[in-house]
Amino acid sequence: MLPDFAPAGNGAGGGNPFRDSAGARSSKGGKGSGIVRADRVTAAVELVTHFDRTSQLSEAYRDLRASILLSASADRSPKSLLFTSSLKGEGKTATCVNLAITMAQANEKVLVVDCDLGNPHIHRIFGLTSANGVSTFLSGTSTNSLPLIQFSPEYRLFVFPAGRIPPNPPELIGSMRMRKCLAALAQHFDHILIDGPPLLSSVDARILASFVDGVVLVIKGKTTKKAVGRSRRLLRDAHARILGTMLNNVDPRVSGLNDSSKHHWTAAGDAAKSSDTAGRPCIVH
Numbered sequence: 671m672l673p674d675f676a677p678a679g680n681g682a683g684g685g686n687p688f689r690d691s692a693g694a695r696s697s698k699g700g701k702g703s704g705i706v707r708a709d710r711v712t713a714a715v716e717l718v719t720h721f722d723r724t725s726q727l728s729e730a731y732r733d734l735r736a737s738i739l740l741s742a743s744a745d746r747s748p749k750s751l752l753f754t755s756s757l758k759g760e761g762k763t764a765t766c767v768n769l770a771i772t773m774a775q776a777n778e779k780v781l782v783v784d785c786d787l788g789n790p791h792i793h794r795i796f797g798l799t800s801a802n803g804v805s806t807f808l809s810g811t812s813t814n815s816l817p818l819i820q821f822s823p824e825y826r827l828f829v830f831p832a833g834r835i836p837p838n839p840p841e842l843i844g845s846m847r848m849r850k851c852l853a854a855l856a857q858h859f860d861h862i863l864i865d866g867p868p869l870l871s872s873v874d875a876r877i878l879a880s881f882v883d884g885v886v887l888v889i890k891g892k893t894t895k896k897a898v899g900r901s902r903r904l905l906r907d908a909h910a911r912i913l914g915t916m917l918n919n920v921d922p923r924v925s926g927l928n929d930s931s932k933h934h935w936t937a938a939g940d941a942a943k944s945s946d947t948a949g950r951p952c953i954v955h
């Protein structure tokens with residue numbers, strides 16, 4: 671049996687390796703700029719929506735949540751979402767976690783699943799143990815994964831950690847057990863947010879993309895258009911539903927983008943329009 675939502679905690683999730691909110695300054699209202707870069711936000715990016723709720727970065731994650739929910743058809747909002755990117759380090763985990771937190775703040779029952787089995791991070795962010803998790807379930811025989819899910823009262827989030835790093839992540843991820851597990855979990859949660867591995871270095875993300883309702887492709891400013899194009903093709907070939915591509919952590923000084931309210935950005939040959947992207951996440955359709 672899963673726990674009911676506890677009221678928002680005040681630090682009960684002890685052991686968190688990230689800084690707390692003590693002394694956190696809102697970065698909102700920075701003079702003369704609509705740009706918020708993470709180095710101006712006092713909370714760690716991964717948990718900024720919890721510890722620095724009024725920052726523009728947090729606001730941007732709330733915008734992202736709205737965009738994703740609005741991207742759904744009228745009758746059905748996407749329940750299971752995969753966060754992936756072309757390469758390592760583009761901001762998949764930070765996006766997945768912050769989006770999960772904003773959804774939980776809106777009183778939704780949210781599960782974060784760490785499916786980056788070879789490079790798991792989610793448990794560390796929430797100060798949880800990963801001794802048992804997705805890999806444990808997938809390599810076992812139990813039909814019920816709920817006992818392996820942990821609840822973080824501080825973030826009002828349910829977390830399914832990755833478990834011990836297995837020798838064969840693609841085999842486990844691609845199994846019928848994985849597909850059935852996600853389908854079973856969908857009965858218990860409003861949203862299931864899956865932190866996945868990058869697309870171009872393993873097959874796992876493509877497989878997961880075909881199991882979920884929607885995919886958010888995270889793109890760091892430095893990633894080449896060629897890599898993004900390849901990722902989009904892989905997702906299309908997997909018959910994945912790309913809900914949006916998110917341009918994350920762009921430095922306008924390097925990218926040549928400016929912080930004016932509108933500009934165009936081209937990915938994979940498609941003209942895509944984004945609003946203010948610098949150092950903050952936004953969704954680009």
Ligand SMILES: Nc1ncnc2c1ncn2[C@@H]1O[C@H](COP(=O)(O)OP(=O)(O)OP(=O)(O)O)[C@@H](O)[C@H]1O
Nearest residue numbers: 708715757758759760761762763764918919949950
């Ligand atoms: N918008 C942002 N602004 C500044 N730093 C960011 C932003 N998003 C992510 N980061 C930082 O970039 C690094 C990589 O982010 P993250 O771990 O989320 O990427 P990832 O795609 O999950 O990486 P991996 O492929 O290794 O799992 C982290 O140190 C994170 O704090």
Ligand SMILES: [Mg+2]
Nearest residue numbers: 762763786791
């Ligand atoms: Mg990650």
